[in-house]
Amino acid sequence: PQEVKATFSGYTYQRTLTVANASSTQSSFPVLVSFNSTGSSTVATDLKASSSSGSIMTLTASGTPADLIFSTSTDASSILPFEIEKYASTTGELLAWVNMPTVTNTQILYMYYRKSGDTDHRNITGTWNSNYVGIYHLKETITDNGQTVSDSKGLNNLTSGANITSWSSGNQVTGQVDGSFNFVQGEGRYAQVADMFSTNATRTISMWVKPTNANETEWFFGLNASGGGSAVPGLGIAQHGAHFAIYHDSTGYGDGSATISAGTWYYLTFPFNSSGNAGNLYLNGSSSADA
Numbered sequence: 274p275q276e277v278k279a280t281f282s283g284y285t286y287q288r289t290l291t292v293a294n295a296s297s298t299q300s301s302f303p304v305l306v307s308f309n310s311t312g313s314s315t316v317a318t319d320l321k322a323s324s325s326s327g328s329i330m331t332l333t334a335s336g337t338p339a340d341l342i343f344s345t346s347t348d349a350s351s352i353l354p355f356e357i358e359k360y361a362s363t364t365g366e367l368l369a370w371v372n373m374p375t376v377t378n379t380q381i382l383y384m385y386y387r388k389s390g391d392t393d394h395r396n397i398t399g400t401w402n403s404n405y406v407g408i409y410h411l412k413e414t415i416t417d418n419g420q421t422v423s424d425s426k427g428l429n430n431l432t433s434g435a436n437i438t439s440w441s442s443g444n445q446v447t448g449q450v451d452g453s454f455n456f457v458q459g460e461g462r463y464a465q466v467a468d469m470f471s472t473n474a475t476r477t478i479s480m481w482v483k484p485t486n487a488n489e490t491e492w493f494f495g496l497n498a499s500g501g502g503s504a505v506p507g508l509g510i511a512q513h514g515a516h517f518a519i520y521h522d523s524t525g526y527g528d529g530s531a532t533i534s535a536g537t538w539y540y541l542t543f544p545f546n547s548s549g550n551a552g553n554l555y556l557n558g559s560s561s562a563d564a
Contacts, residue, residue: 282385325364354399456491489512
């Protein structure tokens with residue numbers, strides 16, 4: 274990203290960000306903006322707090338930059354809704370989700386920052402529109418049953434539970450984006466919520482998963498389970514041996530064609546409805562298994 278020093282609605286700096294690898298046009302779509310002190314050292318150095326010799330002048334009560342916005346306008350006259358998932362004031366590391374009106378390949382997004390006396394511009398509800406019923410970054414450190422795993426929208430928080438082995442701080446591990454939970458086969462830990470899906474509503478769940486063993490059965494998501502994480506759900510997605518699979522209580526496991534590897538991150542997307550009907554399971558954007 275290129276940096277321009279000028280005055281844009283009171284902001285000193287403008288950086289131009291370009292969307293890459295967008296395979297199709299999307300509307301009202303949250304994109305991830307990520308800078309870290311290793312891969313984007315110049316940007317991250319600039320995004321440190323002023324107390325750490327950076328350009329962020331004001332921090333919010335939760336420690337995120339107040340004088341930071343995203344826009345598609347060249348003069349910062351409009352502000353896009355965004356959520357900051359992670360920010361480190363001493364290194365400038367930033368993970369932010371920005372809702373762009375239209376996303377296409379090579380689409381331009383502007384980031385503006387450094388403005389004395391600015392106020393908090395985050396808009397989490399606007400970042401994730403009404404079609405999203407749960408956004409879970411899994412960055413909490415859970416140490417017992419009954420603790421909250423937060424939904425960014427505050428609508429459907431999860432609650433931790435365990436049938437066999439209790440939670441510990443070691444179950445919070447590095448994820449593909451930020452946080453992640455380590456669920457170990459046979460230990461029975463889970464996070465659950467009361468039914469968040471309206472009757473016959475068509476929904477899609479997506480997640481990053483990293484198998485630690487290439488030949489075991491592990492559940493990632495289950496619908497209509499009873500009795501907590503140990504129950505076999507009526508409909509769900511799982512690792513089934515060396516494949517990802519859709520499970521239906523009337524047909525059993527429907528394995529995908531792709532062979533998975535231990536220690537590799539995969540992006541799973543699963544459309545379904547609350548009547549137990551499902552479409553395909555998508556692995557890294559490609560159809561992997563039929564229901």
